[in-house]
Amino acid sequence: MSNSKTKIYMDGKIIPWESATIHVASTGAKYGANVFEGICCYYGDQQYLFRLREHLDRLRESIDLMRLPQQYSDAEFEHAIWETLKANDISGDAHIRLSIIVTGEGLYDVSGPLALVCTATPREPGTLSDRTVSLGFSSWRRIDDASMPPRIKAGPNYHNGRFALMDAKRHGYDEALLLNSAGMVSESTNSCFMMIRRGALVTPPVSAGILESITRDTFLKIAADELGIPVEVREIDRTETAIAEEAFLCNSFQEVRPVRSIDGIKLKRTAPGPVTLRLWDSYENVGRGRISKYRDWLTTRVDVQPQKSGAAAE
Missing domain, CATH: 3.30.470.10 (Aminotransferase class 4, branched-chain amino acid transferase, N-terminal domain)
Incomplete structure (x- = not known):
């Protein structure tokens, strides 16, 4: 690095x-x-x-x-x-x-x-084909708002993911998925989980113990507003993930990682699947300023004077 x-x-x-x-x-x-x-x-x-x-x-x-x-x-x-x-x-x-x-x-x-x-x-x-991963469910459970609030993007929260990632690699997987205390799908060790199920883009709700991800929000909005893909934000059972057509992980650091298999079961479509590719293509066009209606999401270089806030001056 x-x-x-x-x-x-x-x-x-x-x-x-x-x-x-x-x-x-x-x-x-x-x-x-x-x-x-x-x-x-x-x-x-x-x-x-x-x-x-x-x-x-x-x-x-x-x-x-x-x-x-x-x-x-x-x-x-x-x-x-x-x-x-x-x-x-x-x-x-x-x-x-x-x-x-x-x-x-x-x-x-x-x-x-x-x-x-x-x-x-x-x-x-890079291409999505170089980023595909296999997932396995970890025996570790996802932190929740009553203990280590996952909506706070703090370094210590990532120890939860560290335990799960080491657990996954020990069992031969590239990445882990974590369940929350209710036994429902939460997120991976550092990314939000999204899947294509019966043509819809499906992802767990914030109440499932996930980070309030901006990348996740971006894909939900692009899917609905740009591509006309139905969106479902709802609880997901563990077994439903393995019978999805496609799935991917998303965050700002690794962007998108298509999922090949979950718990050793290959998904119905070869990763990256066609819907994942459409979403990624639109995401890149948005992030690179090629679609004008999303230009308010982009900040360009300016000569910024680092003025302190009122709170800092007190």
């Missing part, structure tokens, strides 16, 4: 990768006190940040739910992203990680000081 030339934005400065450190005694290091966003950057006729406003809204929600101060303005967040892309000479597609880390020392209730960190990783456009 990194080399000696990689640069990171941290606390208002661009610094070398190896210099982006926090103390081992900080709450961020000891207890994983952080929230973050993964944001896609796509190149069409210019670079676009995909659904930046929605990502920043979700980041602010995570900050509030973690009882951290709203110390940074949207302009600061956007400035950090563009500066990181520029410092790393990334002019094409990229994945951006925007993080708020608690650097203060103490117990796990410490809420400051904070550090704003941004990294950017270039990526080449």
